[in-house]
Amino acid sequence: MPMPHRTFVQVAKRRLVGKEGTERVRILRGLIEELPDYRSGPYADIRKWLHGEIDATRVRAKTIHRDSIAVRREGAAQVALVGAPNAGKSSLLQALSNIQIKTGDYAFTTTRPVAAVTAIGGVRVQLVEIPGLLEGAAKDRGGGRALLGVLRNADAMVYCHAASAPPEILAALQREVAAAGIALPALLAATKVDEEDARVDRLAVAFGDLEVVPVSVLDEESLERFREAVWRLLGLVRVYLRHGGVVEEEPLALEPGATVEDVADGIHHELAASFRAARLWGPSARFPGQRVGRTHVVADLDEVEILH
Ligand SMILES: Nc1nc2c(ncn2[C@@H]2O[C@H](COP(=O)(O)OP(=O)(O)OP(=O)(O)O)[C@@H](O)[C@H]2O)c(=O)[nH]1
Ligand SMILES: [Mg+2]
Numbered sequence: 347m348p349m350p351h352r353t354f355v356q357v358a359k360r361r362l363v364g365k366e367g368t369e370r371v372r373i374l375r376g377l378i379e380e381l382p383d384y385r386s387g388p389y390a391d392i393r394k395w396l397h398g399e400i401d402a403t404r405v406r407a408k409t410i411h412r413d414s415i416a417v418r419r420e421g422a423a424q425v426a427l428v429g430a431p432n433a434g435k436s437s438l439l440q441a442l443s444n445i446q447i448k449t450g451d452y453a454f455t456t457t458r459p460v461a462a463v464t465a466i467g468g469v470r471v472q473l474v475e476i477p478g479l480l481e482g483a484a485k486d487r488g489g490g491r492a493l494l495g496v497l498r499n500a501d502a503m504v505y506c507h508a509a510s511a512p513p514e515i516l517a518a519l520q521r522e523v524a525a526a527g528i529a530l531p532a533l534l535a536a537t538k539v540d541e542e543d544a545r546v547d548r549l550a551v552a553f554g555d556l557e558v559v560p561v562s563v564l565d566e567e568s569l570e571r572f573r574e575a576v577w578r579l580l581g582l583v584r585v586y587l588r589h590g591g592v593v594e595e596e597p598l599a600l601e602p603g604a605t606v607e608d609v610a611d612g613i614h615h616e617l618a619a620s621f622r623a624a625r626l627w628g629p630s631a632r633f634p635g636q637r638v639g640r641t642h643v644v645a646d647l648d649e650v651e652i653l654h
Contacts, residue, residue: 351388354381358396363367370403386569414517415492421463421470422599426497426530428476428523429506430515434537434563435475436460438506441563442473442573449597454478459496467577469584474500481518484525488617494526502579505553509536509544509560513552531579533557535572538566547576563583587607588627588651600644607640609650617652626650 349357353627358377364372364638377394382389417424427435436449443462448455456477462500463472476497483490497503503523507516516534533551536546540562550558559575560570583604584597598612606626611618626636630645 348382348389351392353399354389355392358392362399366403367407370399373402374400396528400637401559415459415496416498417461417474417501418458419472420461421472422582423469423501424472424474424499425576425580426474427506427535428479428497428501428519429537430511430519431478432454433482433508433511435477435506435507436570437563438535438537438561439473439475441569447475459493464573466580467582467584467599468572469582470595471576471580479519481521481522482520483519490522491526494523494528497523497530498526498528500530502576504576505532505534505556507534507549508538508541509546510538510541510551513549516549517552531581533559533575533579536560538562581646583644583646585612586628586647587613587647588625588649590651593649601642604644605640606638606642606644606650606652609644610640610652613652617654619653621652623653625653 361373361377362370372563374396378393380633381393381396384390425560427439431454432452436447439445439460439462440447442450443464445460445462447460456475459474459476461472461474463470465471466625474496476493478488479490479493480488482488483494505516506519507513534549534550534556536544536558538544538561539546546558546560557575559572561572563569581602583602584599586597587594587609598609600608600612607618607625609624610621621640624638624642625633625641626638626642626648628645628648630643630648
């Protein structure tokens with residue numbers, strides 16, 4: 347009498363927890379051996395799943411080997427999602443972008459940084475889930491040092507914490523980030539606020555120095571408010587380019603303090619060296635079409651025409 351298929355899956359998952367590389371492949375092979383030899387039905391599905399896991403494990407092993415856990419930057423800025431296991435980071439990432447990512451009601455669903463691009467303030471911003479940061483991460487517990495390395499490269503970070511969870515877990519994580527010498531602009535997303543036992547007030551008191559943004563992936567308006575908060579956090583400056591009265595649809599996104607020269611550089615490095623002056627419309631212009639030099643500091647929502 348073979349083991350019931352559901353039990354088999356549970357046993358398999360338990361044996362695979364925390365196993366990677368050749369050891370994981372060996373366990374997967376063993377499981378395939380133990381599997382009753384049916385050609386169809388649930389056992390055939392399980393066999394297919396196990397073979398898929400072998401392939402995925404090999405791909406992961408290669409990727410880790412080649413390129414530790416670096417994340418290729420995309421978009422105008424990179425924002426890291428940091429938080430205890432099960433805080434709702436993947437769910438938020440998924441709700442804000444088009445990616446399909448595994449979420450689950452257990453810790454360590456995500457094991458490597460996952461990135462997705464989303465529109466924030468009308469510009470492309472990359473969100474990166476930093477998984478599994480634990481107390482002791484700065485001392486490399488749970489491979490924490492490499493994960494903190496990814497975080498260090500971000501432009502800003504969002505602490506994610508379930509509104510119903512005690513603040514202490516997050517406070518410990520904050521200490522790890524500080525111990526690693528990372529000081530990025532940050533806000534706190536109080537996640538899963540649709541849950542009955544949500545306590546946003548408790549988080550707001552415990553983390554008085556952070557802006558607290560209540561979010562639920564089930565509430566579109568809360569996601570929009572989250573986007574707006576991230577936009578303010580980044581403090582980017584959007585500049586629209588004009589060519590003979592026509593305004594481009596997509597703005598350039600620049601760092602605060604950017605000048606007309608940075609605008610020209612955003613179009614082309616050579617242009618930055620050769621242009622004479624610019625015309626300006628919008629918040630930083632004294633009057634529409636004002637002529638300005640290369641050192642003029644632009645403001646959010648300015649329109650700029652580079653004069654050759
Ligand atoms: N009710 C409710 N549940 C949520 C919300 N966001 C996430 N969850 C649930 O919380 C659990 C954990 O979500 P994940 O997104 O996997 O959390 P994570 O932080 O990525 O977890 P790890 O990758 O394991 O560190 C899942 O069961 C989600 O369905 C939310 O806004 N409301
Ligand atoms: Mg996750």
